[in-house]
Amino acid sequence: MPEEVTNIQTLKFEPAHLNAAAALYVSAFTRPPWNDKGTVEQARKRLEEIYETRGSMGYVLQDQKSGEIVAVAIGCFESWLDFYNLKEFYVHPDRQNQRLGSKLLETITAEAFRNGARRIYGWTARNSGAEKFWLKMGFVPDSRDIIVCLNNPISVVDEPTISHLPAPSPSKDA
Numbered sequence: 001m002p003e004e005v006t007n008i009q010t011l012k013f014e015p016a017h018l019n020a021a022a023a024l025y026v027s028a029f030t031r032p033p034w035n036d037k038g039t040v041e042q043a044r045k046r047l048e049e050i051y052e053t054r055g056s057m058g059y060v061l062q063d064q065k066s067g068e069i070v071a072v073a074i075g076c077f078e079s080w081l082d083f084y085n086l087k088e089f090y091v092h093p094d095r096q097n098q099r100l101g102s103k104l105l106e107t108i109t110a111e112a113f114r115n116g117a118r119r120i121y122g123w124t125a126r127n128s129g130a131e132k133f134w135l136k137m138g139f140v141p142d143s144r145d146i147i148v149c150l151n152n153p154i155s156v157v158d159e160p161t162i163s164h165l166p167a168p169s170p171s172k173d174a
């Protein structure tokens with residue numbers, strides 16, 4: 001039975017959270033199913049870039065007793081299309097399945113809709129636990145859209161270190 005969310009404070013994401021949010025990012029994504037190889041420094045850069053993007057909006061959850069950041073959500077409003085693009089979302093590995101993700105997502109979605117977003121977009125891997133989480137939270141795959149990708153044909157493209165991209169599954173069309 002999931003625990004009740006207690007002693008947790010919701011704060012607007014700000015630069016003072018970058019270091020802790022980057023460290024948490026690495027601990028959330030360097031384990032299965034993501035197995036990212038990114039460093040805290042790379043994660044910090046990624047979060048900083050999102051934070052500095054025009055229209056950015058994010059929140060963190062902080063444990064009131066320890067002061068530890070236990071969950072992060074950050075993304076940007078895309079004003080032309082009236083949507084909010086949730087770019088990074090993660091919960092401390094020891095605090096998952098305790099409703100922190102739901103709580104943070106509710107905060108972010110309420111804020112996005114209050115600010116005029118008509119939709120909220122997220123991106124995750126098929127058949128992952130995260131996909132189940134999104135579906136539970138009422139998100140649905142957008143059947144009108146596909147994600148397209150072009151690999152650089154001339155350079156050796158290493159697996160990205162920090163991508164959340166699962167290993168490609170063999171294509172039936174290949």
Ligand SMILES: CC(C)(COP(=O)(O)OP(=O)(O)OC[C@H]1O[C@@H](n2cnc3c(N)ncnc32)[C@H](O)[C@@H]1OP(=O)(O)O)[C@@H](O)C(=O)NCCC(=O)NCCS
Nearest residue numbers: 089090091096097098099100101102124129130132133136
């Ligand atoms: C995915 C993630 C954000 C979910 O946050 P969380 O706090 O663990 O989720 P909650 O406790 O709020 O769960 C809400 C619901 O989703 C379900 N759920 C959450 N994670 C799940 C999983 N891995 N597999 C199946 N269901 C899951 C819960 O069972 C719960 O369902 P219920 O309402 O029927 O009880 C969190 O597990 C996480 O940070 N994972 C690693 C990073 C990641 O995958 N981020 C998302 C990338 S797109």
